[in-house]
Amino acid sequence: MRAPPRPDFFVSFLKTVKKLGATGILLEWEDMFPYNGTLRVLPAENHYTLEEVTTILTAANELDLDVIPLVQTFGHLEFALKNEEFKDVRAVPSEPQALEPSRPEALKLVKDMIDQVMTVHALFKPTHLHIGCDEVWYLKRETNGSAIFVDHVSSVADYVGQKHNVTPIIWDDMLREMPVEELKRLGPLVEPMVWSYHEYGVRDLPNVMWTRYAKNFKTFWAASAFKGADGPVALMPDVITRVRNHVQWLKVVERVRPEFSSFGGFALTGWSRYNHFAALCELLPTGIPSLALNLFILEAGRMDPTSCVRANKFLNCSVLAAENHYTLEEVTTILTAAYELDLDVIPLVQTFGHLEFALKNEEFKDLRAAPNEPQALEPSRPEAVKLVEDMIDQVMAVHAHFEPTHLHIGCDEVWYLKEHGNGSAIFLDHVTAVANHVVQKYNVTPIIWDDMLREMPAEELKRLGSLVEPMVWSYQESRVQNLSNAMWTSYAKNFKTFWIASAFKGADGPVALTPDLISRVSNHMEWLKVLQTVRPEFASFGGFALTGWSRYDHFAALCELLPVGIPSLALNLLVLDGGPIDSKLCIKAKKLLNCTVLKEFSYLRKYRFDDCNFPGSRVLQLVGNMEHLLKVHEYVVFSNKSKTEAWYSEYHSRHSFTSTIPFRKRENQWLLLKKKWEKLANEIAAELRALYGEPTAMEFLEQKIFPRWKALVDVLDLVARTREQRTWPRRPLPPSPEIRRFLNSSNILPPD
Incomplete structure (x- = not known):
């Protein structure tokens, strides 16, 4: 066990294991078993009591989990042989790792341990006892090591079979290079558990070994690792390595299984120390996600996204959520506040395009429409529909308490379909499937963005007419004007209700700091004109959705933050209200x-709205200051661009090869500008931490302020170094190592 949990946690862990589909537990008690009598020095001071051991085994029995006890009987006996009472049965006097089996007291020690453990386990009718016997390294130095090993294992296995009527299992590593004649002696007595905890280790197990095992043993077991195999001081298991270990075992077992009469099963080991004296590595709770994932993989017989989805769902976690995601309580607080304010909330779950936040993950990469672009889903894969339905179900499980009438299912900008011969059919099939799921399960009306419908023939739109409501979006005055009459006519023939989406922010450039009020108002004024024209053609108008994006997509940099857009929101709501x-x-x-x-x-x-006092208004004021400082920065740094490039560049900095004369008049300006950026950065960081938290505050600084500050620091550093410089290198200066690679790759010059 090597890092024993408290009994109550152990029992809860057994319940988890059972739910995950495990059929049994391989349990090494080591020094946590309450040995007594001549073995009373073996238990740790914090060992389990007999009552606690019984509680654990009873819980396993009630869960219908088979328990195979593991008692080390040759190597890895440090917990016993470290004691004064048993030092004389060590194989090497200075190393309490392995037993010297030729001494009668050695076999007695082993039998006593087995008897005390099996006395308790016998109440629960075990079928096997694992007797260890791995890594008995000193035998490698003995000329007759194989014979010593087989003699001792035979004695222990005979004893276990005859007295306790269970089948002994042994670790296989000491058998791998053993002569066939020696293996024959063990064939009728034990079942080997072949262990390897890494993909390459499993793959490299030789065919000749498997052939020899198949000739001598009817049954074999396979031992993988869900944790405890990624370094002796690792804090967390490497899940990718753990998955590869299990996937490789599936391949090997499938290949060799026909050579044996039976396969005992997989033992997913989870060590918490590499041996009795080692420091702790991964504790049990850190390995439970790996255990869940790998049990599902073994059950499926292969690695597929479904196993990841099942593991995440079982563990109530998600790779989709950001590390700073809202908690369920926070989501409920937000929705409750909206409900109390009599605000209808329409959740939006992307279900086709703009799924970067989901498809970027390893677990869902096979569901991408384009392997190297995590933007859109490939809906023909069953797992793709399941991913979408799972997202909808989890979101609606929370929103359902507040009685929503609609769910927005996204479906905009599925660009790859434009290049697909039957793109319209693919789009309609997927949207129909998702919309049916939403309507049938939640009795709400799906809304979709309309851009993928605009050039679709009216006959094809009929399939969606009774299922969804389109939200027609356009964020610029000119583009609203350019929405064609033919499009509106087609929509009116097929949809009873339509919605309009404008933008109060997030549409004036992917790195804009503030919305352009003129453009935002013009967008809404134009929509009012269009609405007046087309409204009579539809049975009803759902309403305006004033969008306010803070990124153009999941990977994009931040654009306008919410507080700086609130004046635009207020102004445009008043415009839509008829003013x-x-x-x-x-x-x-x-x-x-x-x-x-x-x-x-x-x-x-x-x-100007920087004199206002609303939640977040200080951010608006500071961003306004930032826009002014950016203009100053551009003037100070770039007003004499030719001089800057002539005496300050990456080339000059790398070689410390320039003169301070061109910079004398500018150095004080740079210093003052640097201080202004530092002051502004601290003020903005404080406000953003309060409104958004640390991650967004740091991202804003890194994207918007740090590059300007860093440019000033670099040039000031060059000036400082140059001022101290008393000699300069002779020309020619050595080229950058990158330049040769550039020349070679560009075929500009031949390589040396």
Whole structure:
């Protein structure tokens, strides 16, 4: 056991193991068994009591888990041989690792341990006893090591079979190079458990070994590792390595199984120390995800995404969630607040395109439409539909308490279908399947983004007409104008209800800091015109969705954060409410946002909202300061670009080869600008930590501020180094190591 859990946790672990599909437990008690009498020095001070051992075994029995006790009887007997009382039965006096079987007291020690363990286990009718016998290294140095090994194992196995009427199992490593004649003696007595804890180790087990085992043993077992095999001080199992270990074992067992009469099964070992004296490695709780995944893989007989999905679902975890994801309690708090404010919440679950957050993961890479692009799903795979349904089910399980009427299922920008000969059919089949699942299971109406429908023939749209409602999206005035009359006519023939999606932020460039109020208002004003024209053609209009993206997709950098878009949101909600875009409307928006300056202007561009006091308004003020500082930065750093490139570049910095003269007038400006960036960074970080948490605060700084600050630090460092410099190297200066690779790869010059 080597890192024994408390009995109550042990019992809960057994329940988990049973739910995962295991049929039994291989249990090495080592010094946690309550040995007594002449063996009373063996138990650790914190050993299990007899009552605790019985509780554990009773729990396993009630769960219908077979328990195979493991009692080391040759090697790895450190816990016994370290004691004064048994030092004389060591094979090597200075090493308490292995037994010297020629001494009568050695066999008595082994039999006494077996008897005490089996006295307790006998109440639960075990069929096997594992007697260890691995890594008896000193025998490798003995000329008759094989004979010594077989003699001792035969004695122990005879004793186990005759007295306790169970079948002995042994680790196989000492048998692998053993002469066939010696193996014959063990054939009728034991069953080998072939162990290897790494993919390559399993793969490299030689065919000749398997042939010899098959000739001498009717039954074999395979031992993998779900933890405890990735380094003697590892804190966590390497799940990829663990999976590869099990997948390779499946291949090998499938190949060699026909050569034997029977296969005992897989033993998924989970060591917590490499031996009795070693430091702790992975503790049991850290290995449970690996155990779950690998048990599902063994059950499936192969590695597939379904095993990952099952493991994640069983463990109530998800590779989809970010490390700083909302907790279930936080999600419920948000939805409760919306409900109490009488706000309808429509959850949006992407189910086709824009699934980067899911498909980027190893577990779901086989479900991608394009192997190297985790953007869209390949819906023809059964696991793909299951992934989508699982996401919907988990989201709706929470939202259902608040009685939603709609679920948005995404389905925008599935670009690969544009290059597919039957792209429309694929799209319609998948959307129909997802929409049916949503309607039948949750009795809510699915909404989809409309862009994939715009060029679809009206006859094909009929399939979706009774299932979904399209949300027509366009975030720029000109693009709203360009939505064709033919498209609207087709939609009106096939859909009773339509929605409109505008943008109050997140549509003015993938790295924009603030929304362009003119563009945002123009977008909404144009939508009002279009709505007035097309509304009579439909039975109903669902409403406006004012989108406010903070990234263009999952991999994109941050664009406008929510607080900086709130003035735009306020202004455009007032526009949609029927207000003309004039000074009165702008003043109304400023009053709603608790602004202090209510002066009227004739132009919208004149209105500023950095004097307002709403949640997050300080972020808006600081981002405004940042935009100003960016203009100063561009002027100070790049106003004399030719000078900068002539005396400061990566080339000059790498060789410390420049002069301070061109920089003298600018150095103070750079120092002042650097300090301003540092002050702003600290102020923004404090605000963003409060509103978003550390990860988003750090990402914003790294993307928006750090590159500017770093450029100043680099040039100031070069100036400082140059000021201290008293000599300079002779030309020519050695080229960058990268330049030769560049020349070779570009075929500009032949290599040396």
